[in-house]
Amino acid sequence: MQTxxxxxxxxxxxxxxxxxxxxxxxxxxxxxxxxxxxxSGDPISTWSDFHLLLPAAQRCAGHxxxxxxxxxxxxxxxxxxxxxxxxxxxxxxxxxxxxNANLPSDGQRxxxxxxxxxxxxxxxxxxxxxxxxxxxxxxxxxxxxxxxRLVLFxxxxxxxxxxxxxxxxxxxxxxxxxxxxxxxxxSPLIDQLKPDSTELRDLLEDTKKARRRGANPHxxxxxxxxxxxxxxxxxxxxxxxxxxxxxPDTHHTNVCKPRTGFLRPLELVEPFL
Amino acid sequence: xxxxxxxxxxxxxxYFGGERVTSAMNxxxxxxxxxxxxxxASLLRNHRFRSIKTDKERYLRAGMxxxxxxxxxxxxxxxxxxxxxxxxxxxxxxxxxxxxNKEARLYFxxxxxxxxxxxxxxxxxxxxxxxxQEDSMLTSFMLQFLALDRGFMExxxxxxxxxxxxxxxxxxxxxxxxxxxxxHPKTFVERILLPPKKRTVPDIALQELVLFFQFAxxxxxxxxxxxxxxxxxxxxxxxxxxxxxxxGVKLNQQLGSALDRFLTWQPVxxxxxxxxxxxxxxxxxxxxxxxxxxxxxxxLVDAVLQQHRLKRTATKVxxxxxxxxxxxxxxxxxxxxxxxxxxxxxxxxx
Numbered sequence: 284m285q286t287x288x289x290x291x292x293x294x295x296x297x298x299x300x301x302x303x304x305x306x307x308x309x310x311x312x313x314x315x316x317x318x319x320x321x322x323s324g325d326p327i328s329t330w331s332d333f334h335l336l337l338p339a340a341q342r343c344a345g346h347x348x349x350x351x352x353x354x355x356x357x358x359x360x361x362x363x364x365x366x367x368x369x370x371x372x373x374x375x376x377x378x379x380x381x382x383n384a385n386l387p388s389d390g391q392r393x394x395x396x397x398x399x400x401x402x403x404x405x406x407x408x409x410x411x412x413x414x415x416x417x418x419x420x421x422x423x424x425x426x427x428x429x430x431x432r433l434v435l436f437x438x439x440x441x442x443x444x445x446x447x448x449x450x451x452x453x454x455x456x457x458x459x460x461x462x463x464x465x466x467x468x469x470s471p472l473i474d475q476l477k478p479d480s481t482e483l484r485d486l487l488e489d490t491k492k493a494r495r496r497g498a499n500p501h502x503x504x505x506x507x508x509x510x511x512x513x514x515x516x517x518x519x520x521x522x523x524x525x526x527x528x529x530x531p532d533t534h535h536t537n538v539c540k541p542r543t544g545f546l547r548p549l550e551l552v553e554p555f556l
Numbered sequence: 557x558x559x560x561x562x563x564x565x566x567x568x569x570x571y572f573g574g575e576r577v578t579s580a581m582n583x584x585x586x587x588x589x590x591x592x593x594x595x596x597a598s599l600l601r602n603h604r605f606r607s608i609k610t611d612k613e614r615y616l617r618a619g620m621x622x623x624x625x626x627x628x629x630x631x632x633x634x635x636x637x638x639x640x641x642x643x644x645x646x647x648x649x650x651x652x653x654x655x656x657n658k659e660a661r662l663y664f665x666x667x668x669x670x671x672x673x674x675x676x677x678x679x680x681x682x683x684x685x686x687x688x689q690e691d692s693m694l695t696s697f698m699l700q701f702l703a704l705d706r707g708f709m710e711x712x713x714x715x716x717x718x719x720x721x722x723x724x725x726x727x728x729x730x731x732x733x734x735x736x737x738x739x740h741p742k743t744f745v746e747r748i749l750l751p752p753k754k755r756t757v758p759d760i761a762l763q764e765l766v767l768f769f770q771f772a773x774x775x776x777x778x779x780x781x782x783x784x785x786x787x788x789x790x791x792x793x794x795x796x797x798x799x800x801x802x803x804g805v806k807l808n809q810q811l812g813s814a815l816d817r818f819l820t821w822q823p824v825x826x827x828x829x830x831x832x833x834x835x836x837x838x839x840x841x842x843x844x845x846x847x848x849x850x851x852x853x854x855x856l857v858d859a860v861l862q863q864h865r866l867k868r869t870a871t872k873v874x875x876x877x878x879x880x881x882x883x884x885x886x887x888x889x890x891x892x893x894x895x896x897x898x899x900x901x902x903x904x905x906x
Binding site: 284285288289290291310327328334335338339352357386387388390442449451452454455456457458459461462463468469473499 | 557559561563565567569570591618638692695696699702703704705710741742745746748749751762763766769770791816822823824830833834839843854
């Protein structure tokens with residue numbers, strides 16, 4: 284039985300919506316999962332095959348899935364995080380309006396439709412973005428935050444080697460570094476993702492402040508996943524996040540890509556769905 | 557929720573919602589209803605007989621091609637039970653009017669033959685009714701196919717790389733110029749990493765080349781997964797048959813030689829591992845291309861069309877005959893020239 288409508292790009296001439304791909308449930312259960320890709324990633328291919336495996340899982344039959352897209356190569360990190368924040372505010376603050384604008388006439392949701400549970404899943408730079416967006420939304424006092432949880436794959440919140448990552452991801456060739464050596468590449472993210480950058484220092488301090496006396500539990504990741512052969516980000520613990528799970532035989536880019544025969548990334552997300 | 561109705565609405569919105577395809581459908585339907593056969597024949601002519609000159613013609617013909625690509629997807633969707641078979645509604649009647657028109661048929665059956673609109677036309681006439689028995693695997697296949705095709709349509713269709721592979725020259729560049737950029741790993745990477753505003757035709761085409769290899773791998777994986785549904789497999793492949801069948805041999809050669817250039821790369825250090833990994837990458841990509849261009853995925857679609865062609869006794873459209881008569885001498889001369897050239901080549905070799 285078909286549980287979800289076809290994958291669609293949200294209808295809007297403007298970014299970020301026009302770069303967001305969505306899988307809407309045929310019979311919604313009030314649960315949403317928002318995926319945020321990483322550096323130079325793609326809304327779908329970063330997570331492939333989450334977009335195929337999740338709709339096929341029985342417990343996800345009623346979930347809506349959003350694969351958020353943004354310029355993860357050239358754009359300023361904090362500016363991108365602000366765009367993500369605004370999108371989440373619209374998606375979770377006026378859910379039925381956004382959903383119905385993108386659903387066929389036969390699949391419209393009631394005007395009071397909203398999500399009961401929201402899961403954010405982020406990879407690499409996406410982890411920094413979602414943390415910054417959630418911190419800002421916390422300061423804005425958004426009530427739906429209490430219903431949200433966070434799962435992170437290979438997070439870059441402790442810094443990343445951006446040039447190496449750019450080489451790998453833009454070509455899809457994991458071997459390319461061995462042939463190119465040092466490449467010429469300029470992006471604001473190179474400085475912003477240095478382990479001692481102002482942006483990352485602020486992110487940690489703001490998180491610690493917001494988490495004082497156990498407040499704002501949505502800012503603590505429920506699950507953090509490291510790649511065994513990580514060469515891009517620093518596999519270090521952030522604030523009061525739980526100790527990470529490591530997936531053996533993975534590297535930075537494939538640690539978040541479940542597929543037939545390699546379901547560990549999916550299994551690590553499943554308890555929070 | 558009527559899921560099939562919702563699916564149809566989604567497909568129509570994506571494949572037939574664009575300005576160009578809408579304009580073309582309206583214009584062609586209007587000409588058909590007004591019996592403007594000459595105008596329609598002129599618009600949908602074979603460009604080998606008379607070249608396409610005005611921007612308006614190019615726009616409308618591109619819209620017609622969009623329409624035919626959309627028809628491909630509707631046909632696959634009907635076969636897999638993703639949408640209901642055609643009914644006598646205004647929506648389907650409009651498709652019937654265009655696909656059943658003599659000039660339109662010449663366009664997609666003879667001048668620029670595409671298979672799935674022909675099958676959809678047969679469905680609309682009630683002459684082809686086959687559908688697959690629905691199950692969750694088939695639904696999953698269809699959702700995967702649509703996700704893949706959405707990526708193809710948005711990132712590759714009508715863009716630089718495919719035009720270059722189709723022998724176009726853009727801003728003075730041919731496909732070989734793009735392939736040559738692969739020879740130097742540093743140039744390759746620096747072009748791929750250029751900021752969007754600084755990118756020129758070869759930079760964009762190079763990025764599309766990387767995307768095309770990824771697309772081909774996903775398509776081949778999807779087709780292999782549908783091996784137990786040969787007609788579904790055949791129809792899904794036929795949607796891309798312009799690239800993998802009509803241009804198949806050329807595509808294989810051009811992309812194959814582009815891939816070979818990766819093998820000339822030398823690791824920065826003495827890393828043997830890099831050499832091994834690049835060899836695996838090239839072999840895998842070549843295997844995928846070979847399978848997509850050589851394996852006769854579409855034979856079931858061809859068989860259905862052939863069967864219906866046989867049923868149509870001597871139904872060659874008169875207009876086609878006329879154009880054929882015009883073109884025959886040209887083809888004969890071209891064939892004679894080609895034969896002569898081949899003989900000269902042979903002589904030179906010996």
